Amino acid sequence: MTGNIRPSRPRQPERPVRQENLRTLNLELVFRHILAAGQPISRTELATSTGLTRPTITRIAEELLAGQLIAETSLTHNGRAGRPRVGLTLSGRGPAGLGLDIRADALAACVVDLTGTVRHLAFTPSTFAGRSAPDVLTRLAHMARAALDAMAAEDLTVVTATLAVPGPVHDGIARSAPELGWRNVDAGALLRGAIAPLDLPLTVDNQANLAALGELYASDNTLDSFVYVSGGLGIGAGIVVDGQLMRGARGWSGELGHVTVHPDGKPCPCGSRGCLQTYASLQAILSDAPVPGGATPEVTVTEHAEAGSPATLAALDTAGTTLGIALADMLNILDIDTILLGGSFSLLASWLTTNIRAEIAQRVLSTAWAPITIRPALLGPDAAVIGAALTSIDQIRQHPTAWLTRPPSRSPASPA
């Protein structure tokens, strides 16, 4: 029998290296080696590790130094005679990335430099009940402006910004953020329009995804594949597989809050029934309990639980069990062995983890022969804003020549 099946999709055929792109490729090669070194590296070591000649390394190093992508530093004297060698390392004075986040209880801004160091982290407590999207984004724009000005005073140039929103994003539009009462909000345009001049390239992205990236960066490469669960008034998840964020076909992956745990269960504002969110969000845990003025839902739940409130403890019991059922579905589908409890769930982990573990042990097929790790996330509520800032600066890390060849007139950090 003979049939016809098309061969596998071929990768895009490449073209051979040519003279005109050789300089760029070698510059990026050297930059990647400095990035990967993780500590100061000498020109001689760079020549050895890249295979490029010493004069080429010298020329490229000059270019990277002039562009403030790298800096010179003394290498540790290695015990031999002679003067200490000079090492090259990432610069803390050149480009930086801005992260912005709209949390349930606060607005946040963060700047990270090329070395991955947090240089600025600010938040303003805020509740969103009854406040319009333009109003919220104007306040956030003022925080962004303050961050840019503070960084300019430290010789850092913020080149790009990333905004985290709690809900799915497509083509820059926040499709649905029930926590904020948003539906199809062009958050980027509102933010840019709110205060002039904020003429930075701006990307709007999902909060759980950015928080997962924050945790990946912060884990010092000990994490590889994991699910970051973002708990709060809504529930989302960021999925990282082999060190890469899994965004899904259209960027809407990780809608854990709308996984069904009881098909005929409680109605959910999304229009379905029995979504995890109706059992395990802060709102569901609080039920009708009032949140005192000045307190957040998260703090209120924690206080009630610590005081031994039977209603709150029962609600946390249900939340843990339903979270376990939904996470078990996720693990059976994705085959991931690590779960990080983030957002409010990191604070509530001690009341949730036992039930989550029990459901996963019962329901995930692979637990019969391989264990699952469940632990609180590291960065707490700052995960998304730090992840957003890191995502912004990562664009320069991946494409340093974009920074070197930027138009000279463009100076986004200049005060208004």
Add this chain to the structure above:
Amino acid sequence: MTGNIRPSRPRQPERPVRQENLRTLNLELVFRHILAAGQPISRTELATSTGLTRPTITRIAEELLAGQLIAETSLTHNGRAGRPRVGLTLSGRGPAGLGLDIRADALAACVVDLTGTVRHLAFTPSTFAGRSAPDVLTRLAHMARAALDAMAAEDLTVVTATLAVPGPVHDGIARSAPELGWRNVDAGALLRGAIAPLDLPLTVDNQANLAALGELYASDNTLDSFVYVSGGLGIGAGIVVDGQLMRGARGWSGELGHVTVHPDGKPCPCGSRGCLQTYASLQAILSDAPVPGGATPEVTVTEHAEAGSPATLAALDTAGTTLGIALADMLNILDIDTILLGGSFSLLASWLTTNIRAEIAQRVLSTAWAPITIRPALLGPDAAVIGAALTSIDQIRQHPTAWLTRPPSRSPASPA
């Protein structure tokens, strides 16, 4: 405030191209261009598209022709005067890949050549009740041997084999295949040991994953991201995102059959309760209905449904609804917009699709602004064995030099 976050995991720094690997890189570059052309391509066109010189193309073409990776063919005369030009295309006489599959009702073997053409497809009806794994794999080994001999007579050399098993696989071990009564079976070793000499490199892989790859190849690049649902006595799924199979952290992704649809529902042999499998597998649909001798569960269900059996129609109703609930969970988690119903579900699609659609419309958040496609798979029950053969030959497509530099003594297709 200043914190310390490690920079993003740098990609493995590359080394510059050197003389010693230049020949290999250029040969693979030319081969990829021939692969991507999809039709015969002349040496002149190759020189233009790769940027390599004509003498280099000529030398590489000789090497590829001598290795039977490509063949010469006449190009369509393009209307100008002179003799028709000679084109280069993939060879149908060189290396080939073997696929083997253990289906619920049959054993199957398939050979695909470098052009992606099915050159051999055989199956032997079989039921596995009461038969040992060595017994089943010995029969399959005889089919593999018959396929190798038939291909040798057509000047094809089978270089590698892939075996599909219905369940999760780790380190070559079939961890759990309840359909076959297997637990921790080293299927590869049994297959290789069953009949000598079957000294091919052999990979054991999950049936749903291989079937998804079969559908990807067969779709002629119209599919990009989709879930392939494999229905039968068990239920599995193969997940393809951006043209790549998503295997999960340890290769156990897609355990759709063990997604929970009713937390306190029917007990499942896996030890959990309310797994999709307990509502939507062929076994669950058949319930206590007897399968006549000679018929398969699949055919029995179809016959009862066509005859209007109220019990079977009610069972299909439940199967469709529960499949819809579990698939909705999967889509909320993965964000994929296309579902292919494969295995037995492709035959039962007309009884299942309405309910699947209704549940997805209610439960998947993104359906509010973007549609989901649900349709039967193209390849029917042969998807996995064809996917397995394509996976085998794909190793040569990706690394043609592995074929060119193989040891001359190794002639896997030589008869025993």
